[in-house]
């Protein structure tokens with residue numbers, strides 16, 4: 001009998017790639033998603049890659065009645081991976097109440113359901129944004145969290161505290177938070193990838209849409225930072241490598257290998273790459289020019305952040321494997337496939 005995993009937000013960018021890796025590893029996946037920021041056709045891509053169409057239920061997990069009805073039907077899941085949240089930094093600044101209500105209510109409804117239906121295991125999608133602008137780089141898991149630069153980032157920080165306190169009060173539950181750095185790229189099949197609705201906020205989809213002629217030019221937000229080439233530095237992690245980290249975390253919980261019932265890990269490459277280096281890498285790997293101009297800094301951007309991933313490498317036995325060039329090429333191939 002296959003172990004059943006609930007992927008909340010499974011038609012989203014990271015959720016869909018994680019569903020592929022779970023199905024490739026013999027798990028049965030149930031996707032719950034409200035389709036507010038993703039398309040149902042993602043299921044076709046997952047099926048085309050794995051030969052298996054995950055069970056899908058359209059549900060808004062921020063609504064307690066919908067969540068309770070869902071878990072009445074699927075009370076046998078053995079673990080939950082929770083991606084379902086709004087994640088646009090700029091939008092969260094404009095609509096903080098929507099972000100706090102949706103992101104925190106969804107998590108709390110899921111935790112209540114775990115208690116009621118005795119579902120012990122949760123993997124939570126957290127973010128390096130909880131570190132703010134770190135004083136020392138690279139960041140380790142003991143780097144102090146700082147005031148997040150947006151309500152979105154703050155919901156991630158608060159969510160970690162909610163999980164930490166809930167599993168402390170209910171030791172039959174256990175959770176792992178994965179602090180993502182910058183997820184980029186697409187599945188090598190080009191059948192699933194990042195599907196930003198509207199004008200992309202994030203760098204890579206903006207680059208691929210510019211090269212595809214959808215956007216006239218990329219604006220580089222500042223080249224006057226105290227970095228080698230003046231542009232911001234981030235830790236860009238391949239989305240398939242990131243998805244594999246979720247499978248490892250689920251297996252750790254299912255096999256009770258966790259050292260405590262609340263653990264958190266940095267999930268990045270350990271390498272800091274600047275915006276201008278991303279542009280160079282994209283042009284090198286695709287042979288396409290990226291029309292761009294330098295403009296003013298974007299408010300809220302941290303100057304540089306990248307991970308020390310040794311804790312995840314050692315404790316989870318996981319490390320990112322993809323090269324930057326292959327990852328950037330996968331993003332371009334996905335964009336071309338969208339035509």
Ligand code: WQD
Pocket residue numbers: 087089126127128129153180181182183201202203204206218219220221222232233234275298301
């Ligand atoms: C990356 C770099 C920009 C667009 C966000 C979220 C974070 C996480 C990852 C979910 C920055 C520069 C960007 C553009 C640019 N999301 N840039 N021109 O802001 O590091 O992180 O996505 O977990 O929580 O905050 O990602 O891709 O927006 O920016 O110059 O058109 O690219 O200034 O230096 P960010 P990003």
